Amino acid sequence: MELPRIVSVDDHVIEPAHLFASWLPARLRDRGPRPVTTGIGELAYTGGKYVVTMDPDGPPADWWIYEDLAFPYKRNIAAVGFDRDDMTLDGITRQEMRPGCWDPAERLKDMDLNHVEASLCFPTFPRFCGQTFAEARDKEVALACVRAYNDWMVEEWCGDSGGRLIPLCLIPLWDIALAVAEIHRNAARGVRAVTFSEIPTHLGLPSIHSGHWDPFFAACQETDTVVNMHIGSSSQMPAASPDAPVAVQATLSFNNAMASLADFLFSGVLVRFPRLKLAYSEGQMGWIPYALERADDVWREHRAWGGVRDLIPEPPSAYYYRQVFCCFFRDKHGIASLDAVGRDNATFETDYPHVDSTFPHTKDVALDHVRGLDDETVHKLMRGNAIRMLGLDLDRPGR
Template sequence: MTELPRIISVDDHVIEPAHLFDSWLPRKHRDKGPKPLTAGIGELEYVGGKYRISMDPDGPPTDWWIYEDLQFPYKRNIAAVGFDRDEMTLEGITREQMRPGCWNPAERLKDMDLNHVEGSLCFPTFPRFCGQTFAEAHDKDVALACVRAYNDWMVEEWCGDSGGRLIPLCLIPLWDVDLAVAEIRRNAARGVRAVTFSELPTHLGLPSIHTGYWDPFFAVCEETGTVVNMHIGSSSQMPAASPDAPPAVQASLSFNNAMASMMDFLFSGVLVKFPQLKLAYSEGQMGWVPYALERADDVWAEHRAWGGVRDLIPEPPSTYYRRQIYCCFFRDKHGVASLDAVGRDNATFETDYPHVDSTFPHTRQVALDHVQGLDDETVYKLMRGNAIRMLDLDLDRTPAEYRARTVAGH
């Protein structure tokens, strides 16, 4: 390998600018829509796996969103780039204190250039990973307008002038599958090929994927080529441990939600019914995938009669994983060592900018450390080729095409 290909990161994050809803929400809804505010933050409490946060006029200045009865602060760990490791805390932060690439698209592109990244798919922050903030709102007319406003901002402002380098990732109104279908169609018509969804919707009080309720959503995603992206924590619940365990325990177990969700899909029949549907697990890493597939196939082979899937899943579950599911990684040498079992066509790469886990500005070095010894074609797939195929990006599909484009100066 002479040079690491420029990376397509399938999991980054955006801090929403203060003007988002004033600019993009219809005027009739602005009084009830989210409002930006800078105010002091109180001391953070972590109790039973959940954070308790309050305003304190004497606390450090923090940028908040105020929406119905929600007070949502930005914390340093979600805008961590530029801070030393020991400064990446749960303290409040203002946009002025953040690296501008957190919320400014032009500055994000500069940081991507510094970080050997060509393309980036960004999850939301204030709406939470799959739009739970709006799903929990009382006034659903305003909430629907907020979902649409966020998507308009995402497509037209955040991604609009990036030359395709910032890749739009849109929300759906989770509380109504028919509205969700309409929003998928609206965004697909303007070229959007990615939507965010909950890894475990029942944790949000929504129907499970086994009920058939979400079939119209899966059908329209299949029809439009829209990838269903599920970020760890998109169920608003991290894996359980002792109620008094420190946050580090949750952080270490975060892949468990992705594993549980994947098992749900593999045995649901959804991937049988919708054979062109594409699922992507974000920030879940991939070292766990080989045993999960081995166990799923063993259960299917040995226990499918009493396990309730004899007539539902006609082939070994790993068949559907390899055909339709993508995982991603950024610090997972065990996963790379198990790449044949993970699937060389199923793994993608991420930088997690600007979160505390981000590899910025050392992503190139981190990636090289992981892929040393792999052949050029595999490195290309991991760093960009699989992401290009997954998201149907208008970019080169092979290493030869990439080299030709690079030599031509494009």
């Protein structure tokens, strides 16, 4: 079969070393993030968190230094081009990375090699929803960093791509009024995607049940801005035993997405904002049918004592099918359950340049999943649902 060119809803960008020196206001640059190349020490992993130190005698890595934070780039987040056994947690410099990790022109070339027409990219140094800036002490600089990142994302990363690189922006998580203002500022220049935490309480922020985020959700609904929640945007990944190997964390990576979906389905947010669109990024989709079945069963059988009798007027799955998108790249169980997952809800990703990335074999991986499906469904999964979700004009006549 002929596979349509893919619109990937979850890829990643490694920030270029000049980002904040070029895009922060001049008066704030000496207080903002600065790039450094130096050695990295041994990485420790305990209870779902990494601890890393600088070591001038260690292997070189590119870092960002910001307030008390020392943030290194590691090989597993810039893994494309390395053999599978070399995709480690060792430090890496931009010179060692495939240039498509941080250079938009080179990224477009790699997309062409990978059967990808368009790509939505999550941040790395700011972390998946801007936690780096939310945790900073100096909020004047932190706000300027959020805006600088967004300006760079829109104007430099995406600006010359002819719409193939799709802007994904940050909000200042610590101030709801500023967050709303940033949604409107970016929507005015065509941005239709923002990244948000799957479980804000893990970041010390109010929950989605509190009403605190309602002005943000209202702004996203008003501007048709999709709320994208990446696994790990809670600053922690699910872990079992505290001394379990990282492979356990990787196996359970979808758990926070599942918890977040249950949170939203029973929060009333999707009732109050019926045109709000949520997107779960890198969570895969094979778990969704049972999660929806269980949510509907709880709604039918337990809603009185469960606290949602007067809050959720329809079965929770109705809100999922109406307003929520998932994505996959290796999930045959999800494909086998596609009618329950939702043929209009599923999108595709390549996860470039992370260790999970299907690059440069994405076409083969996708064909292995969709072979046997009808052409209309294949088009929806590979691009149509993403185009509709993000309001793209990639399929318009004459393009």
